[in-house]
Amino acid sequence: DWAAFLPGSQGIIGLSEDGRPLTISMFHQLECLDIVRKQLVSRGENHSSEALPGQVCSGSHQSRWELTQHCMNYLRQMVLCHSHTALESIKSPAGSIDYTKSRYLCRD
Secondary structure, three states: OHHHHOOOOOOEEOOOOOOOOEEOHHHHHHHHHHHHHHHHHOOOOOOOOOOOOOOOOOOOOOOHHHHHHHHHHHHHHHHHHHOOOOOOOOOOHHHOOOHHHOOOOOOO
8 A cells, every 4th residue: 555655744844944844755756656656547547637635746736647747757867866776687587586685775
């Protein structure tokens, strides 16, 4: 369940001096993945004029499609800026990858 990854506050915190809401970039990334997932599930048919309420990145976006475009661009930037350069096999038996033998450190 995608919602389980976000805290009850949607990851929004109020630490800035000007009162502007902030979030941890990981929460923004997870939320964007969920927005893109929902758009794919709806097969792109929902070009509603409504933004999705209560989300970190919904503030200045006028439609779900614009929000999805924002998220695709944001995720692209995150991959380009924070990508890992380790070599990975592009083929593995039975479609699985054994991350226990990698140098990645994933935290839950």
